Amino acid sequence: MEYFIQQLINGVTLGSIYGLIAIGYTMVYGIIGMINFAHGDIFMVGAFIALITLLAVTAMGITFLPVALLIVLIISMLMTSVWGWGVERLAYRPLRGSFRLAPLITAIGMSIVLQNFVQVVQGARVKPLPPQITGGITIMEKDGFLVQLSYMQILIIVTTVLLMAGFTLLINKTSLGRAQRACEQDQKMASLLGVNVDRTISLTFVMGAALASVAGVMFLLYYGVIDFYIGFLAGVKAFTAAVLGGIGSLPGAMLGGLLIGLIETFWSGYFSVEYKDVAAFSILAIVLIFMPSGLLGKPEVEKV
Amino acid sequence: MSDILLSLKGVKTYYGKIVALRGIDLDVHRGEIVTVIGANGAGKSTTMMTICGVTRAREGQIIYDGENITTLPTHQIVKKAIAQSPEGRRIFGRMTVLENLQMGAAVIDYAHFEEDLRMVYDLFPILEKRQSQRGGTLSGGEQQMLAIGRALMARPKLLMLDEPSLGLAPLVVKQIFEVVKELNEKQGLTVFLVEQNAYHALRLAHRGYVMINGQITMSGGGKELLSNPEVQAAYLEGGRH
Numbered sequence A: 001m002e003y004f005i006q007q008l009i010n011g012v013t014l015g016s017i018y019g020l021i022a023i024g025y026t027m028v029y030g031i032i033g034m035i036n037f038a039h040g041d042i043f044m045v046g047a048f049i050a051l052i053t054l055l056a057v058t059a060m061g062i063t064f065l066p067v068a069l070l071i072v073l074i075i076s077m078l079m080t081s082v083w084g085w086g087v088e089r090l091a092y093r094p095l096r097g098s099f100r101l102a103p104l105i106t107a108i109g110m111s112i113v114l115q116n117f118v119q120v121v122q123g124a125r126v127k128p129l130p131p132q133i134t135g136g137i138t139i140m141e142k143d144g145f146l147v148q149l150s151y152m153q154i155l156i157i158v159t160t161v162l163l164m165a166g167f168t169l170l171i172n173k174t175s176l177g178r179a180q181r182a183c184e185q186d187q188k189m190a191s192l193l194g195v196n197v198d199r200t201i202s203l204t205f206v207m208g209a210a211l212a213s214v215a216g217v218m219f220l221l222y223y224g225v226i227d228f229y230i231g232f233l234a235g236v237k238a239f240t241a242a243v244l245g246g247i248g249s250l251p252g253a254m255l256g257g258l259l260i261g262l263i264e265t266f267w268s269g270y271f272s273v274e275y276k277d278v279a280a281f282s283i284l285a286i287v288l289i290f291m292p293s294g295l296l297g298k299p300e301v302e303k304v
Numbered sequence B: 001m002s003d004i005l006l007s008l009k010g011v012k013t014y015y016g017k018i019v020a021l022r023g024i025d026l027d028v029h030r031g032e033i034v035t036v037i038g039a040n041g042a043g044k045s046t047t048m049m050t051i052c053g054v055t056r057a058r059e060g061q062i063i064y065d066g067e068n069i070t071t072l073p074t075h076q077i078v079k080k081a082i083a084q085s086p087e088g089r090r091i092f093g094r095m096t097v098l099e100n101l102q103m104g105a106a107v108i109d110y111a112h113f114e115e116d117l118r119m120v121y122d123l124f125p126i127l128e129k130r131q132s133q134r135g136g137t138l139s140g141g142e143q144q145m146l147a148i149g150r151a152l153m154a155r156p157k158l159l160m161l162d163e164p165s166l167g168l169a170p171l172v173v174k175q176i177f178e179v180v181k182e183l184n185e186k187q188g189l190t191v192f193l194v195e196q197n198a199y200h201a202l203r204l205a206h207r208g209y210v211m212i213n214g215q216i217t218m219s220g221g222g223k224e225l226l227s228n229p230e231v232q233a234a235y236l237e238g239g240r241h
């Protein structure tokens, strides 16, 4: 039982990170029907910017951790947003309206460019960061087995919940969110109602990138090691999460992220670490056989 | 201020290599209801979309309110208070009725939102009852009302309606045409109306244009066209619908 609860906590933490990245996949797919393969690398870039900023901030003598982390978070979000915006502007927008595979191929190219850029600039070796947030609370103790909820895990889960709540409100209740949903459904009509479609698409990329950068910051702090390749695997997992939840669906991305995190953690905890990815992808395959549009995906039947 | 609100001068539009409009000239005066009638594929919807810049005029000019809008992006054209209820209605199916109406008001930044919402609900009471229902689940007639209501939420100076009577029961058609007439008479709204239902359209309109194969072939007062033997033969066969 204690072991189970510990795995649950770890799974939710990991799932939070996947969920934050998955939102970017699902929103971009929703609005322009394209899988942004470079999104995982945006997450990686976010983690690197965070590392550099943290070192710089510390060097400047800001040692009070909450302030330092806040600065890191803001700078990482800002710079990653600019990345996301730039990628869309340079690599995807010129191809809009061309054949369907073109942006997909560019996306893969963009992903390779980002990885190689970071590899060249930062080196291929793993970058370590000493633990910044230590300690935690013990929830349970039995026969010497401790169930621990670390402060870092609390930070990740609370940040994710807050961001997702805020984001859901933004999409469902604000005029910007409405414009985004309108563009998802009918771009021509949206423009006939005064929506600047290009700008709305740009903003979608920016939002996805900002959330991915938060995930990158959390990843850096939680695991303490990053390299130029972390974006690939995390990206594939988050993409799986988005598909599992129903690509295009915002709550689906959150749920999918959580599930993938849990599956992976429990599989490693109870069976074997080696096959945790196989487990996640098998579950995805099974769900898609029975629910082709994912758990919370929109059914395609629509009276028009 | 000129009397002419909208003017098309030699507008040519193509889909790829296919020519859809072969040089359209037409004027819409302030406070007028102008209709374009014509057979399927004549280019009526294309004319409307070209005015809004969704399809582009490759030649010619579109002057609105004294300004050349031919090459402006669509979202800037409609900011000049041109609202369209397009062919096929294009309701946002996964948004509620209220959200669809909010989208209509987005172009004027929700100024006068409550007031205008009340006006639309008074025109089409069914929309108020269906307020939180998803647009995609409305009946065809309800969707048509929603499309017109959404256009009105933008406080247009020029209201463009593409076949508002399509697929509707005669009683609903009558109701919608009465609404258009009332808006025109009471608020001086300028209306550009495209219709298959030539009899109703010409009776309602001050002036009409006949479009054949991407060209204007005839124009005149609504009553005048209605009694024109050629128009009668081509568009009013079977008498009064």
Ligand SMILES: Nc1ncnc2c1ncn2[C@@H]1O[C@H](COP(=O)(O)OP(=O)(O)OP(=O)(O)O)[C@@H](O)[C@H]1O
Residues within 6 Å of the ligand: B015, B018, B019, B020, B038, B039, B040, B041, B042, B043, B044, B045, B046, B047, B087, B196
């Ligand atoms: N997207 C498109 N691609 C190619 N050709 C098109 C496209 N849209 C319209 N056309 C062609 O342009 C011509 C004019 O079409 P348009 O829709 O403007 O006609 P319409 O007068 O509105 O007809 P209807 O009364 O049937 O609605 C038609 O020949 C049509 O086939």
Ligand SMILES: [Mg+2]
Residues within 6 Å of the ligand: B044, B045, B046, B087, B162
């Ligand atoms: Mg048409």
